[in-house]
Every structure is written in C-alpha cells, then in structure tokens.
Amino acid sequence: MPRTSASIVYKTLKDRILSGTLAAGDHIREEELATDLGCSRTPVREAIRQLEAEGLLELSPHKGAYVTSWTDEDIAQIYQMRLLLEGRASKLAASKIKEFHLEKLCVLAEEMERASKGTRPDRFSLITDLNNAFHGIVHEASGETMLISTLKGIIQVSMVRNTFSLYSKEQLSRSMNHHRELITALSHQDPEWAEAVMHCHIRSARWVTKPRS
Amino acid sequence: MPRTSASIVYKTLKDRILSGTLAAGDHIREEELATDLGCSRTPVREAIRQLEAEGLLELSPHKGAYVTSWTDEDIAQIYQMRLLLEGRASKLAASKIKEFHLEKLCVLAEEMERASKGTRPDRFSLITDLNNAFHGIVHEASGETMLISTLKGIIQVSMVRNTFSLYSKEQLSRSMNHHRELITALSHQDPEWAEAVMHCHIRSARWVTKPRS
DNA sequence: TAAAGTCAGAATGTTATCAATGAGGACGAA
DNA sequence: TTCGTCCTCATTGATAACATTCTGACTTTA
Known part of the structure; x- marks a missing residue:
C-alpha cells in the first residue's frame, strides 16, 4: 500500500514506537534513521512531522524529535x-x-x-x-x-x-x-x-x- | 514566536484558510506558495503536511493539496x-x-x-x-x-x-x-x-x- | 574556585536540482 | 461519436549540499 519512502519510514518508525523498540524520551536523529533505512533525510523528516501531529513524537526546533513520554x-x-x-x-x-x-x-x-x-x-x-x-x-x-x-x-x-x-x-x-x-x-x-x-x-x-x- | 520558515508558512496558510481567503476546494501548489512567501518548497511541504494532519487540507498524490470541503x-x-x-x-x-x-x-x-x-x-x-x-x-x-x-x-x-x-x-x-x-x-x-x-x-x-x- | 565568554562540533533548517509519477489532451481506429 | 492508446507536461517525490542554530566543553579572568 504505501509506495513512497516517506510512508515506509512513517510505518517503520511508528511500529518501533508502538512496539516499544523506541522507548519514551528516546532521541531520534534524522541522519541516523535515514542511513538506517536507506533513504535521505527528507522522507524521514516528513515521517517525523506526521508522527508529531499524531502525538507520538515531540519535537523542539533545532534539537530534534523525542518519543513522547506519557505521564x-x-x-x-x-x-x-x-x-x-x-x-x-x-x-x-x-x-x-x-x-x-x-x-x-x-x-x-x-x-x-x-x-x-x-x-x-x-x-x-x-x-x-x-x-x-x-x-x-x-x-x-x-x-x-x-x-x-x-x-x-x-x-x-x-x-x-x-x-x-x-x-x-x-x-x-x-x-x-x-x-x-x-x-x-x-x-x-x-x-x-x-x-x-x-x-x-x-x-x-x-x-x-x-x-x- | 515562530522562528522557522516552516512555521511562518504554516501560520500564514492556516490564517488564509480560516479567514476564507482560501475557499473550500481551492488547489494549493507547493511551488506557487513557495515563491509567494519567498522561501523554497521544503518548508511549504512541511506546513501543508501539518495542515493535512489537522484536517484543514486534503492531499492527493501527484496532484497537490486542496482546502478541505466539509459537507x-x-x-x-x-x-x-x-x-x-x-x-x-x-x-x-x-x-x-x-x-x-x-x-x-x-x-x-x-x-x-x-x-x-x-x-x-x-x-x-x-x-x-x-x-x-x-x-x-x-x-x-x-x-x-x-x-x-x-x-x-x-x-x-x-x-x-x-x-x-x-x-x-x-x-x-x-x-x-x-x-x-x-x-x-x-x-x-x-x-x-x-x-x-x-x-x-x-x-x-x-x-x-x-x-x- | 566560580562565573562568564568563546569556540568547535553536531544536529536541524533550508535550498537548488534532479527523478518519477500520474493527469489530461491529442490522435487515430472502430 | 466513442473508446483506447500514447505522449507530453505539470507537479510532487527524493537527494545532496549549504546555512543556521544549539549544546556543551574549554578557556580565561577575577
């Protein structure tokens, strides 16, 4: 179904968060994830923004994205x-x-x-x-x-x-x-x-x- | 408050939608908006994706973004x-x-x-x-x-x-x-x-x- | 020692450019 | 006319390189 790189990154990242592979508070580096998944930073950024909109990630300007910690x-x-x-x-x-x-x-x-x-x-x-x-x-x-x-x-x-x-x-x-x-x-x-x-x-x-x- | 280009584009675009400057069904081209606001397509893309997540825009692949028409x-x-x-x-x-x-x-x-x-x-x-x-x-x-x-x-x-x-x-x-x-x-x-x-x-x-x- | 200033490094923000995809129209045959 | 095919072009998808900003550590100075 998802044919764009961005949607693949999105799905992968979301799986990792929901499954607990990525724990609350973990820092996500765009470059790292991009090389890990074999694509450039742009699709990674897109996926990160989308997950931020869903509340699964929190992102602070110039610092990066963190897995949301729920109290x-x-x-x-x-x-x-x-x-x-x-x-x-x-x-x-x-x-x-x-x-x-x-x-x-x-x-x-x-x-x-x-x-x-x-x-x-x-x-x-x-x-x-x-x-x-x-x-x-x-x-x-x-x-x-x-x-x-x-x-x-x-x-x-x-x-x-x-x-x-x-x-x-x-x-x-x-x-x-x-x-x-x-x-x-x-x-x-x-x-x-x-x-x-x-x-x-x-x-x-x-x-x-x-x-x- | 918003110091990144992406957040400025986001704010501007959102204002235009909420104020009715952009009507329901209107087509939004990344390139067009980018030159209009004096930045490149990337921040525009980011803003568009964010507004899509909020439901204000609908996004169809390879065609572009449209202002959501509510029934x-x-x-x-x-x-x-x-x-x-x-x-x-x-x-x-x-x-x-x-x-x-x-x-x-x-x-x-x-x-x-x-x-x-x-x-x-x-x-x-x-x-x-x-x-x-x-x-x-x-x-x-x-x-x-x-x-x-x-x-x-x-x-x-x-x-x-x-x-x-x-x-x-x-x-x-x-x-x-x-x-x-x-x-x-x-x-x-x-x-x-x-x-x-x-x-x-x-x-x-x-x-x-x-x-x- | 502590406080302030400076600087290097790393990560994100942004740009320009190239690639790929699908929409829409032109064209021809039934 | 209507359907199907092909082609073209506009628009998005993705990349790599450049610019900016933040962090933290090191140095300087009182």
Missing part, C-alpha cells in the same frame, strides 16, 4: 476520553449497525479467542491487531466520521503502553467475554447496553498496565 | 463532538475552576460585549479571537490536557465556516448571555448547570451558518 495522569485522561468517545460510538452503533458489521465482529471475536488460547510467541501482537480491527468495526458502525477519526488518534496513543502480553489469563478471558457481550447488545440494537459494555471493557483495560493507585 | 453532515457531526467534549470540559471545570480563571472569563465576556456593540469593520474577527480565548479558558480550567488538545483541533475546523458576521443581533446577544450564564454556573461550582449552558451555547451556534433543514 500516568496523561494515560488516565486518555482512558477517560476513550470512555466518553467509544461509549458514544457503541451507543450510536447499536441503532445503526448492519448485518455485515455483526458478521465481521463475530469472525474477529472468534479469531481473538482462538489466538488467546494458542501459544504462538507472536500471539499478543495478533490479538492487538484483531482487537483494533474489532473496535474499528464498532466505530465504523456508528457512522460518525469525525468521531471515528478522533478515536483513531487517541486509541493509538493508549496502545503505546498497553499490550495484551500484560493481561492475566483472567483479564484476557474477561476481555473476550466483553467482546461477545457487546456483539449481543449490538445485535439487539440496545444502545444503553452497548454503551455500558464498552464502558466495562475500557475501564477493565485501564487497570492492566497499572494495577493500583 | 453539511461533517459540520453536523463536528457540532455533536463539540457538544460532547465541551460539555464535559464545562462539567469538569465547574468543580476545579480557580478564581483567576473566573476573572479572565469576566474580562473576556466584557470585551466581547463591548466589541459586539461597536461598529468597527474588524469587530467580528476580534469577537472570534475573544470567543476562542473564552472557550480556551474554560477548557484549561477543566484540567484535562488530552481533552483540551482534542478540542483544539475540532473547534478549529468548526471555525472555518462559522463567523460572527453571520450572527443576527439576537443571536449575538444570546451568545453573550450564554457566556455570562456560564461564568455564573462555574462560579457556583455547579457542574450540571455549566454543562447545560454549554450545550445551549453550542446548539445555538449550530444554527447560525445553516438556518434550517
């Missing part, structure tokens, strides 16, 4: 935003959802369950991708373009810290149950139920990376 | 988002607001009233700036960094179409009254009242650019 307070606020926005998305989706949405959700839920019971070492990143796709379908079903694009940015940020590899067996199973319950609520076209399930789902995810306090 | 549906959805997010910001602000916030809000409300009663030809852009500052203080008082930054992007977009020059005398006066009422609600630390006033304020603004349908 615990930031993370807490991001979850509050997800609560508000994904709650609304679920609510809206319940009234508008189409059959093919429900079918996709079922398939994704099933694949996630299969993946979570497996033992492949890369299963967590697979679950992450499936989970993102699942939430994406719910958002799409809400039919609100603006809500969808806002959510995309916010969720991405909350994914920097949250990995399914941190989930306990119990937490993972609860998450899967939420997916099932959400599908049921949506298929019954019950907005309040759908919103409530989503609230449970997000609130429970909130406590994975940060057990107490 | 009526988009505008409606943006107001829904503002309703949700600014409502929450007002609610939170009510419990946390400090005395100096209230003082600033009073000053701004007063200046807006004075400006709206004046006859200076540039009074509408003045009111716009004051109004943005007013809402900014409310957001700031909410103390939620993430909410604030999300709102900044959304409001900016909703400002492309909405100008106080379109307000009738009655609408303008109602808007001023909302500001006063919001200050009172906030000073009484009544979250529900503050939220309700903000809802009224945004819903009434919704019907300025688009009288019916």
Whole structure:
C-alpha cells in the first residue's frame, strides 16, 4: 500500500514506537534513521512531522524529535476520553449497525479467542491487531466520521503502553467475554447496553498496565 | 514566536484558510506558495503536511493539496463532538475552576460585549479571537490536557465556516448571555448547570451558518 | 574556585536540482 | 461519436549540499 519512502519510514518508525523498540524520551536523529533505512533525510523528516501531529513524537526546533513520554495522569485522561468517545460510538452503533458489521465482529471475536488460547510467541501482537480491527468495526458502525477519526488518534496513543502480553489469563478471558457481550447488545440494537459494555471493557483495560493507585 | 520558515508558512496558510481567503476546494501548489512567501518548497511541504494532519487540507498524490470541503453532515457531526467534549470540559471545570480563571472569563465576556456593540469593520474577527480565548479558558480550567488538545483541533475546523458576521443581533446577544450564564454556573461550582449552558451555547451556534433543514 | 565568554562540533533548517509519477489532451481506429 | 492508446507536461517525490542554530566543553579572568 504505501509506495513512497516517506510512508515506509512513517510505518517503520511508528511500529518501533508502538512496539516499544523506541522507548519514551528516546532521541531520534534524522541522519541516523535515514542511513538506517536507506533513504535521505527528507522522507524521514516528513515521517517525523506526521508522527508529531499524531502525538507520538515531540519535537523542539533545532534539537530534534523525542518519543513522547506519557505521564500516568496523561494515560488516565486518555482512558477517560476513550470512555466518553467509544461509549458514544457503541451507543450510536447499536441503532445503526448492519448485518455485515455483526458478521465481521463475530469472525474477529472468534479469531481473538482462538489466538488467546494458542501459544504462538507472536500471539499478543495478533490479538492487538484483531482487537483494533474489532473496535474499528464498532466505530465504523456508528457512522460518525469525525468521531471515528478522533478515536483513531487517541486509541493509538493508549496502545503505546498497553499490550495484551500484560493481561492475566483472567483479564484476557474477561476481555473476550466483553467482546461477545457487546456483539449481543449490538445485535439487539440496545444502545444503553452497548454503551455500558464498552464502558466495562475500557475501564477493565485501564487497570492492566497499572494495577493500583 | 515562530522562528522557522516552516512555521511562518504554516501560520500564514492556516490564517488564509480560516479567514476564507482560501475557499473550500481551492488547489494549493507547493511551488506557487513557495515563491509567494519567498522561501523554497521544503518548508511549504512541511506546513501543508501539518495542515493535512489537522484536517484543514486534503492531499492527493501527484496532484497537490486542496482546502478541505466539509459537507453539511461533517459540520453536523463536528457540532455533536463539540457538544460532547465541551460539555464535559464545562462539567469538569465547574468543580476545579480557580478564581483567576473566573476573572479572565469576566474580562473576556466584557470585551466581547463591548466589541459586539461597536461598529468597527474588524469587530467580528476580534469577537472570534475573544470567543476562542473564552472557550480556551474554560477548557484549561477543566484540567484535562488530552481533552483540551482534542478540542483544539475540532473547534478549529468548526471555525472555518462559522463567523460572527453571520450572527443576527439576537443571536449575538444570546451568545453573550450564554457566556455570562456560564461564568455564573462555574462560579457556583455547579457542574450540571455549566454543562447545560454549554450545550445551549453550542446548539445555538449550530444554527447560525445553516438556518434550517 | 566560580562565573562568564568563546569556540568547535553536531544536529536541524533550508535550498537548488534532479527523478518519477500520474493527469489530461491529442490522435487515430472502430 | 466513442473508446483506447500514447505522449507530453505539470507537479510532487527524493537527494545532496549549504546555512543556521544549539549544546556543551574549554578557556580565561577575577
């Protein structure tokens, strides 16, 4: 899909940030990254600016780019935003959802369950991708373009810290149950139920990376 | 404040879009803008990419950038988002607001009233700036960094179409009254009242650019 | 010793130039 | 006329080299 150098750099850099290869606060040198990826500085700069706009990088003039460090307070606020926005998305989706949405959700839920019971070492990143796709379908079903694009940015940020590899067996199973319950609520076209399930789902995810306090 | 060429181009271009100098759908050529502003294409490219990330420009490969055309549906959805997010910001602000916030809000409300009663030809852009500052203080008082930054992007977009020059005398006066009422609600630390006033304020603004349908 | 000034080095900001791509029109055949 | 092909040109994509600015370390001086 991405055929320009800039988009390749973008994707690579974003992967490294989301996967934790690049840690919070790390300094990114344009030249270094350019030679590393075998292109000139211009595409690298473009990728960096784009990631800055998404909030994954912070850049200060003449100094360079740094991987954004999120405070615990930031993370807490991001979850509050997800609560508000994904709650609304679920609510809206319940009234508008189409059959093919429900079918996709079922398939994704099933694949996630299969993946979570497996033992492949890369299963967590697979679950992450499936989970993102699942939430994406719910958002799409809400039919609100603006809500969808806002959510995309916010969720991405909350994914920097949250990995399914941190989930306990119990937490993972609860998450899967939420997916099932959400599908049921949506298929019954019950907005309040759908919103409530989503609230449970997000609130429970909130406590994975940060057990107490 | 902005000392790099790229940020100057960014600011200039953004002003032109928000002020309507550049209309929806207008084509922007890198070369053209570069010679116009007396710099090379690179800073222009950077500014364009940044504005694309903010949603003000749409970028199609090998063709160039176009000023985003918002459909009526988009505008409606943006107001829904503002309703949700600014409502929450007002609610939170009510419990946390400090005395100096209230003082600033009073000053701004007063200046807006004075400006709206004046006859200076540039009074509408003045009111716009004051109004943005007013809402900014409310957001700031909410103390939620993430909410604030999300709102900044959304409001900016909703400002492309909405100008106080379109307000009738009655609408303008109602808007001023909302500001006063919001200050009172906030000073009484009544979250529900503050939220309700903000809802009224945004819903009434919704019907300025688009009288019916 | 501490404070201020200076300078070298490194990184980003900017430019000019070349390469590649796709849009749109001219042309011809069915 | 309509469709398809090819060609041309405008515009973006990418590179390398130059300019500017910041940082931090070294020197000087009181």
